[in-house]
Amino acid sequence: MLTVVQVLGMSSEDEMVSCFLSGELSSQRFGQNLRSHLAAAGQAEQLLTHPDLSDAGANFARRALLAATRGYGENRDLFENFPPEVTWTRALLSADEAASVRYLEYSYWVELSGGSRRPTDAAARIKAGLRAFDVSNEPFVDAAQALIRGERFPPLILVGEKQDNLVCLEGHLRLTAYAIVGFPTDIECLIGTAPTMGRWAQ
Structure with missing residues:
Protein backbone atom coordinates (compact mmCIF):
# COMPACT_ATOMS: atom_id res chain seq x y z
CA MET A 1 0.00 0.00 0.00
CA LEU A 2 1.07 3.56 -0.61
CA THR A 3 1.96 5.83 2.26
CA VAL A 4 1.33 9.58 2.03
CA VAL A 5 2.18 10.86 -1.43
CA GLN A 6 3.98 14.17 -1.82
CA VAL A 7 1.26 16.50 -3.09
CA LEU A 8 2.51 19.38 -5.23
CA GLY A 9 -0.81 21.17 -5.60
CA MET A 10 -4.32 20.97 -6.94
CA SER A 11 -5.00 19.98 -10.52
CA SER A 12 -8.22 19.95 -12.56
CA GLU A 13 -10.29 17.93 -14.99
CA ASP A 14 -9.03 20.16 -17.80
CA GLU A 15 -5.40 19.47 -16.91
CA MET A 16 -6.07 15.73 -16.69
CA VAL A 17 -7.74 15.65 -20.11
CA SER A 18 -4.89 17.65 -21.61
CA CYS A 19 -2.28 15.40 -20.01
CA PHE A 20 -4.11 12.24 -21.12
CA LEU A 21 -4.32 13.35 -24.75
CA SER A 22 -0.70 14.50 -24.77
CA GLY A 23 0.38 11.06 -23.59
CA GLU A 24 -1.71 9.31 -26.23
CA LEU A 25 -0.48 11.60 -29.01
CA SER A 26 3.04 10.20 -28.59
CA SER A 27 1.77 6.60 -28.29
CA GLN A 28 2.52 4.15 -31.10
CA ARG A 29 -0.74 2.41 -30.34
CA PHE A 30 -3.13 5.35 -29.97
CA GLY A 31 -1.44 8.31 -31.67
CA GLN A 32 -2.68 7.77 -35.22
CA ASN A 33 -6.32 7.37 -34.21
CA LEU A 34 -6.07 10.55 -32.14
CA ARG A 35 -4.59 12.47 -35.09
CA SER A 36 -7.42 11.24 -37.29
CA HIS A 37 -10.01 12.55 -34.84
CA LEU A 38 -8.11 15.84 -34.54
CA ALA A 39 -8.24 16.27 -38.32
CA ALA A 40 -11.92 15.31 -38.46
CA ALA A 41 -12.67 17.98 -35.84
CA GLY A 42 -10.67 20.56 -37.81
CA GLN A 43 -8.16 20.95 -35.00
CA ALA A 44 -4.37 21.28 -35.19
CA GLU A 45 -2.00 19.21 -33.04
CA GLN A 46 -1.16 22.45 -31.23
CA LEU A 47 -4.41 21.95 -29.31
CA LEU A 48 -2.61 19.06 -27.57
CA THR A 49 1.06 20.03 -27.80
CA HIS A 50 0.62 23.60 -26.50
CA PRO A 51 -2.53 23.50 -24.35
CA ASP A 52 -3.91 26.73 -22.91
CA LEU A 53 -5.93 25.64 -19.88
CA SER A 54 -7.36 29.15 -19.52
CA ASP A 55 -9.09 28.83 -22.91
CA ALA A 56 -12.55 27.40 -22.23
CA GLY A 57 -13.15 26.63 -25.90
CA ALA A 58 -9.93 24.66 -26.18
CA ASN A 59 -10.73 22.76 -22.98
CA ASN A 75 -19.66 6.03 -19.52
CA ARG A 76 -18.18 3.77 -22.20
CA ASP A 77 -14.95 2.20 -23.43
CA LEU A 78 -12.01 3.03 -21.13
CA PHE A 79 -14.17 5.33 -19.02
CA GLU A 80 -17.06 2.95 -18.35
CA ASN A 81 -18.05 3.31 -14.65
CA PHE A 82 -15.67 6.28 -14.27
CA PRO A 83 -17.10 8.79 -11.72
CA PRO A 84 -18.28 12.15 -13.11
CA GLU A 85 -16.91 14.07 -10.11
CA VAL A 86 -13.20 13.53 -9.42
CA THR A 87 -10.73 15.53 -7.30
CA TRP A 88 -7.41 15.95 -9.13
CA THR A 89 -4.05 16.72 -7.55
CA ARG A 90 -0.46 16.91 -8.82
CA ALA A 91 1.93 14.75 -6.82
CA LEU A 92 5.30 13.00 -6.71
CA LEU A 93 5.53 9.28 -6.02
CA SER A 94 8.55 7.67 -4.42
CA ALA A 95 9.93 4.43 -5.86
CA ASP A 96 8.03 2.32 -3.31
CA GLU A 97 4.79 4.19 -3.96
CA ALA A 98 5.14 3.88 -7.72
CA ALA A 99 5.86 0.15 -7.43
CA SER A 100 2.55 -0.24 -5.57
CA VAL A 101 0.47 1.25 -8.39
CA ARG A 102 -1.52 -1.41 -10.22
CA TYR A 103 -2.26 -1.71 -13.91
CA LEU A 104 -5.91 -1.42 -14.90
CA GLU A 105 -7.95 -4.63 -15.12
CA TYR A 106 -7.25 -5.43 -18.76
CA SER A 107 -6.22 -8.78 -20.19
CA TYR A 108 -2.92 -7.63 -21.72
CA TRP A 109 -1.65 -5.96 -18.53
CA VAL A 110 -2.85 -8.85 -16.36
CA GLU A 111 -0.95 -11.27 -18.60
CA LEU A 112 2.18 -9.12 -18.84
CA SER A 113 2.43 -8.94 -15.04
CA GLY A 114 1.74 -12.64 -14.51
CA GLY A 115 -1.62 -11.88 -12.95
CA SER A 116 -0.49 -9.41 -10.26
CA ARG A 117 -1.08 -6.16 -12.21
CA ARG A 118 2.17 -4.88 -10.62
CA PRO A 119 4.71 -3.06 -12.83
CA THR A 120 7.68 -4.64 -11.03
CA ASP A 121 6.41 -8.12 -11.91
CA ALA A 122 5.89 -7.06 -15.52
CA ALA A 123 9.43 -5.63 -15.62
CA ALA A 124 10.87 -8.92 -14.36
CA ARG A 125 8.95 -10.88 -16.98
CA ILE A 126 10.04 -8.51 -19.75
CA LYS A 127 13.68 -8.87 -18.68
CA ALA A 128 13.19 -12.65 -18.78
CA GLY A 129 11.98 -12.39 -22.38
CA LEU A 130 8.36 -13.28 -21.65
CA ARG A 131 5.68 -11.71 -23.82
CA ALA A 132 1.96 -11.14 -23.31
CA PHE A 133 -0.07 -12.63 -26.17
CA ASP A 134 3.11 -12.68 -28.27
CA VAL A 135 3.18 -8.86 -28.47
CA SER A 136 6.70 -7.42 -28.77
CA ASN A 137 8.25 -5.93 -25.62
CA GLU A 138 10.41 -3.58 -27.69
CA PRO A 139 8.42 -0.42 -26.84
CA PHE A 140 9.08 -1.00 -23.12
CA VAL A 141 12.80 -1.54 -23.74
CA ASP A 142 12.98 1.59 -25.92
CA ALA A 143 11.22 3.67 -23.27
CA ALA A 144 13.51 2.34 -20.53
CA GLN A 145 16.55 3.27 -22.61
CA ALA A 146 15.11 6.76 -23.08
CA LEU A 147 14.87 7.11 -19.30
CA ILE A 148 18.47 5.98 -18.93
CA ARG A 149 19.48 8.69 -21.44
CA GLY A 150 17.83 11.24 -19.16
CA GLU A 151 14.59 11.78 -21.06
CA ARG A 152 11.71 13.12 -19.00
CA PHE A 153 8.27 11.57 -19.40
CA PRO A 154 4.87 13.27 -19.10
CA PRO A 155 3.08 12.72 -15.78
CA LEU A 156 1.31 9.43 -15.16
CA ILE A 157 -2.43 9.63 -14.51
CA LEU A 158 -3.47 7.49 -11.54
CA VAL A 159 -6.83 7.06 -9.81
CA GLY A 160 -8.36 5.51 -6.74
CA GLU A 161 -10.90 6.01 -3.97
CA LYS A 162 -8.00 7.37 -1.89
CA GLN A 163 -4.35 8.14 -2.58
CA ASP A 164 -3.17 4.97 -0.81
CA ASN A 165 -4.45 2.47 -3.42
CA LEU A 166 -3.97 3.63 -6.99
CA VAL A 167 -4.60 2.20 -10.45
CA CYS A 168 -2.99 3.53 -13.63
CA LEU A 169 -5.44 5.30 -15.93
CA GLU A 170 -2.91 6.58 -18.50
CA GLY A 171 0.81 5.88 -18.81
CA HIS A 172 1.11 2.09 -18.55
CA LEU A 173 4.10 1.95 -20.89
CA ARG A 174 5.88 4.73 -19.01
CA LEU A 175 5.11 3.11 -15.64
CA THR A 176 6.56 -0.16 -16.93
CA ALA A 177 9.67 1.60 -18.24
CA TYR A 178 10.22 3.17 -14.80
CA ALA A 179 9.95 -0.31 -13.28
CA ILE A 180 12.47 -1.76 -15.73
CA VAL A 181 15.08 0.80 -14.71
CA GLY A 182 14.23 0.48 -11.01
CA PHE A 183 12.27 3.69 -10.37
CA PRO A 184 15.42 5.86 -10.20
CA THR A 185 13.64 9.16 -9.44
CA ASP A 186 10.43 10.42 -7.91
CA ILE A 187 7.68 10.18 -10.51
CA GLU A 188 5.40 13.09 -11.33
CA CYS A 189 1.74 12.20 -11.66
CA LEU A 190 -1.81 13.43 -11.59
CA ILE A 191 -3.96 11.62 -9.03
CA GLY A 192 -7.73 11.49 -9.26
CA THR A 193 -9.78 10.44 -6.24
CA ALA A 194 -13.50 9.88 -5.80
CA PRO A 195 -15.55 7.87 -3.26
CA THR A 196 -17.00 5.74 -6.08
CA MET A 197 -13.75 5.29 -8.04
CA GLY A 198 -13.64 1.66 -6.85
CA ARG A 199 -16.26 0.83 -9.49
CA TRP A 200 -13.61 1.64 -12.12
CA ALA A 201 -10.32 1.11 -10.28
CA GLN A 202 -10.87 -2.46 -9.11
Whole structure:
Protein backbone atom coordinates (compact mmCIF):
# COMPACT_ATOMS: atom_id res chain seq x y z
CA MET A 1 0.00 0.00 0.00
CA LEU A 2 1.07 3.56 -0.61
CA THR A 3 1.96 5.83 2.26
CA VAL A 4 1.33 9.58 2.03
CA VAL A 5 2.18 10.86 -1.43
CA GLN A 6 3.98 14.17 -1.82
CA VAL A 7 1.26 16.50 -3.09
CA LEU A 8 2.51 19.38 -5.23
CA GLY A 9 -0.81 21.17 -5.60
CA MET A 10 -4.32 20.97 -6.94
CA SER A 11 -5.00 19.98 -10.52
CA SER A 12 -8.22 19.95 -12.56
CA GLU A 13 -10.29 17.93 -14.99
CA ASP A 14 -9.03 20.16 -17.80
CA GLU A 15 -5.40 19.47 -16.91
CA MET A 16 -6.07 15.73 -16.69
CA VAL A 17 -7.74 15.65 -20.11
CA SER A 18 -4.89 17.65 -21.61
CA CYS A 19 -2.28 15.40 -20.01
CA PHE A 20 -4.11 12.24 -21.12
CA LEU A 21 -4.32 13.35 -24.75
CA SER A 22 -0.70 14.50 -24.77
CA GLY A 23 0.38 11.06 -23.59
CA GLU A 24 -1.71 9.31 -26.23
CA LEU A 25 -0.48 11.60 -29.01
CA SER A 26 3.04 10.20 -28.59
CA SER A 27 1.77 6.60 -28.29
CA GLN A 28 2.52 4.15 -31.10
CA ARG A 29 -0.74 2.41 -30.34
CA PHE A 30 -3.13 5.35 -29.97
CA GLY A 31 -1.44 8.31 -31.67
CA GLN A 32 -2.68 7.77 -35.22
CA ASN A 33 -6.32 7.37 -34.21
CA LEU A 34 -6.07 10.55 -32.14
CA ARG A 35 -4.59 12.47 -35.09
CA SER A 36 -7.42 11.24 -37.29
CA HIS A 37 -10.01 12.55 -34.84
CA LEU A 38 -8.11 15.84 -34.54
CA ALA A 39 -8.24 16.27 -38.32
CA ALA A 40 -11.92 15.31 -38.46
CA ALA A 41 -12.67 17.98 -35.84
CA GLY A 42 -10.67 20.56 -37.81
CA GLN A 43 -8.16 20.95 -35.00
CA ALA A 44 -4.37 21.28 -35.19
CA GLU A 45 -2.00 19.21 -33.04
CA GLN A 46 -1.16 22.45 -31.23
CA LEU A 47 -4.41 21.95 -29.31
CA LEU A 48 -2.61 19.06 -27.57
CA THR A 49 1.06 20.03 -27.80
CA HIS A 50 0.62 23.60 -26.50
CA PRO A 51 -2.53 23.50 -24.35
CA ASP A 52 -3.91 26.73 -22.91
CA LEU A 53 -5.93 25.64 -19.88
CA SER A 54 -7.36 29.15 -19.52
CA ASP A 55 -9.09 28.83 -22.91
CA ALA A 56 -12.55 27.40 -22.23
CA GLY A 57 -13.15 26.63 -25.90
CA ALA A 58 -9.93 24.66 -26.18
CA ASN A 59 -10.73 22.76 -22.98
CA PHE A 60 -14.15 21.85 -24.41
CA ALA A 61 -12.54 20.69 -27.66
CA ARG A 62 -10.10 18.46 -25.78
CA ARG A 63 -12.89 16.91 -23.69
CA ALA A 64 -14.85 16.22 -26.88
CA LEU A 65 -11.77 14.60 -28.39
CA LEU A 66 -11.27 12.34 -25.37
CA ALA A 67 -14.96 11.45 -25.50
CA ALA A 68 -14.71 10.52 -29.18
CA THR A 69 -11.55 8.42 -28.84
CA ARG A 70 -11.92 6.86 -25.38
CA GLY A 71 -15.50 7.39 -24.19
CA TYR A 72 -14.69 10.06 -21.59
CA GLY A 73 -17.81 11.53 -19.98
CA GLU A 74 -20.00 9.05 -21.87
CA ASN A 75 -19.66 6.03 -19.52
CA ARG A 76 -18.18 3.77 -22.20
CA ASP A 77 -14.95 2.20 -23.43
CA LEU A 78 -12.01 3.03 -21.13
CA PHE A 79 -14.17 5.33 -19.02
CA GLU A 80 -17.06 2.95 -18.35
CA ASN A 81 -18.05 3.31 -14.65
CA PHE A 82 -15.67 6.28 -14.27
CA PRO A 83 -17.10 8.79 -11.72
CA PRO A 84 -18.28 12.15 -13.11
CA GLU A 85 -16.91 14.07 -10.11
CA VAL A 86 -13.20 13.53 -9.42
CA THR A 87 -10.73 15.53 -7.30
CA TRP A 88 -7.41 15.95 -9.13
CA THR A 89 -4.05 16.72 -7.55
CA ARG A 90 -0.46 16.91 -8.82
CA ALA A 91 1.93 14.75 -6.82
CA LEU A 92 5.30 13.00 -6.71
CA LEU A 93 5.53 9.28 -6.02
CA SER A 94 8.55 7.67 -4.42
CA ALA A 95 9.93 4.43 -5.86
CA ASP A 96 8.03 2.32 -3.31
CA GLU A 97 4.79 4.19 -3.96
CA ALA A 98 5.14 3.88 -7.72
CA ALA A 99 5.86 0.15 -7.43
CA SER A 100 2.55 -0.24 -5.57
CA VAL A 101 0.47 1.25 -8.39
CA ARG A 102 -1.52 -1.41 -10.22
CA TYR A 103 -2.26 -1.71 -13.91
CA LEU A 104 -5.91 -1.42 -14.90
CA GLU A 105 -7.95 -4.63 -15.12
CA TYR A 106 -7.25 -5.43 -18.76
CA SER A 107 -6.22 -8.78 -20.19
CA TYR A 108 -2.92 -7.63 -21.72
CA TRP A 109 -1.65 -5.96 -18.53
CA VAL A 110 -2.85 -8.85 -16.36
CA GLU A 111 -0.95 -11.27 -18.60
CA LEU A 112 2.18 -9.12 -18.84
CA SER A 113 2.43 -8.94 -15.04
CA GLY A 114 1.74 -12.64 -14.51
CA GLY A 115 -1.62 -11.88 -12.95
CA SER A 116 -0.49 -9.41 -10.26
CA ARG A 117 -1.08 -6.16 -12.21
CA ARG A 118 2.17 -4.88 -10.62
CA PRO A 119 4.71 -3.06 -12.83
CA THR A 120 7.68 -4.64 -11.03
CA ASP A 121 6.41 -8.12 -11.91
CA ALA A 122 5.89 -7.06 -15.52
CA ALA A 123 9.43 -5.63 -15.62
CA ALA A 124 10.87 -8.92 -14.36
CA ARG A 125 8.95 -10.88 -16.98
CA ILE A 126 10.04 -8.51 -19.75
CA LYS A 127 13.68 -8.87 -18.68
CA ALA A 128 13.19 -12.65 -18.78
CA GLY A 129 11.98 -12.39 -22.38
CA LEU A 130 8.36 -13.28 -21.65
CA ARG A 131 5.68 -11.71 -23.82
CA ALA A 132 1.96 -11.14 -23.31
CA PHE A 133 -0.07 -12.63 -26.17
CA ASP A 134 3.11 -12.68 -28.27
CA VAL A 135 3.18 -8.86 -28.47
CA SER A 136 6.70 -7.42 -28.77
CA ASN A 137 8.25 -5.93 -25.62
CA GLU A 138 10.41 -3.58 -27.69
CA PRO A 139 8.42 -0.42 -26.84
CA PHE A 140 9.08 -1.00 -23.12
CA VAL A 141 12.80 -1.54 -23.74
CA ASP A 142 12.98 1.59 -25.92
CA ALA A 143 11.22 3.67 -23.27
CA ALA A 144 13.51 2.34 -20.53
CA GLN A 145 16.55 3.27 -22.61
CA ALA A 146 15.11 6.76 -23.08
CA LEU A 147 14.87 7.11 -19.30
CA ILE A 148 18.47 5.98 -18.93
CA ARG A 149 19.48 8.69 -21.44
CA GLY A 150 17.83 11.24 -19.16
CA GLU A 151 14.59 11.78 -21.06
CA ARG A 152 11.71 13.12 -19.00
CA PHE A 153 8.27 11.57 -19.40
CA PRO A 154 4.87 13.27 -19.10
CA PRO A 155 3.08 12.72 -15.78
CA LEU A 156 1.31 9.43 -15.16
CA ILE A 157 -2.43 9.63 -14.51
CA LEU A 158 -3.47 7.49 -11.54
CA VAL A 159 -6.83 7.06 -9.81
CA GLY A 160 -8.36 5.51 -6.74
CA GLU A 161 -10.90 6.01 -3.97
CA LYS A 162 -8.00 7.37 -1.89
CA GLN A 163 -4.35 8.14 -2.58
CA ASP A 164 -3.17 4.97 -0.81
CA ASN A 165 -4.45 2.47 -3.42
CA LEU A 166 -3.97 3.63 -6.99
CA VAL A 167 -4.60 2.20 -10.45
CA CYS A 168 -2.99 3.53 -13.63
CA LEU A 169 -5.44 5.30 -15.93
CA GLU A 170 -2.91 6.58 -18.50
CA GLY A 171 0.81 5.88 -18.81
CA HIS A 172 1.11 2.09 -18.55
CA LEU A 173 4.10 1.95 -20.89
CA ARG A 174 5.88 4.73 -19.01
CA LEU A 175 5.11 3.11 -15.64
CA THR A 176 6.56 -0.16 -16.93
CA ALA A 177 9.67 1.60 -18.24
CA TYR A 178 10.22 3.17 -14.80
CA ALA A 179 9.95 -0.31 -13.28
CA ILE A 180 12.47 -1.76 -15.73
CA VAL A 181 15.08 0.80 -14.71
CA GLY A 182 14.23 0.48 -11.01
CA PHE A 183 12.27 3.69 -10.37
CA PRO A 184 15.42 5.86 -10.20
CA THR A 185 13.64 9.16 -9.44
CA ASP A 186 10.43 10.42 -7.91
CA ILE A 187 7.68 10.18 -10.51
CA GLU A 188 5.40 13.09 -11.33
CA CYS A 189 1.74 12.20 -11.66
CA LEU A 190 -1.81 13.43 -11.59
CA ILE A 191 -3.96 11.62 -9.03
CA GLY A 192 -7.73 11.49 -9.26
CA THR A 193 -9.78 10.44 -6.24
CA ALA A 194 -13.50 9.88 -5.80
CA PRO A 195 -15.55 7.87 -3.26
CA THR A 196 -17.00 5.74 -6.08
CA MET A 197 -13.75 5.29 -8.04
CA GLY A 198 -13.64 1.66 -6.85
CA ARG A 199 -16.26 0.83 -9.49
CA TRP A 200 -13.61 1.64 -12.12
CA ALA A 201 -10.32 1.11 -10.28
CA GLN A 202 -10.87 -2.46 -9.11
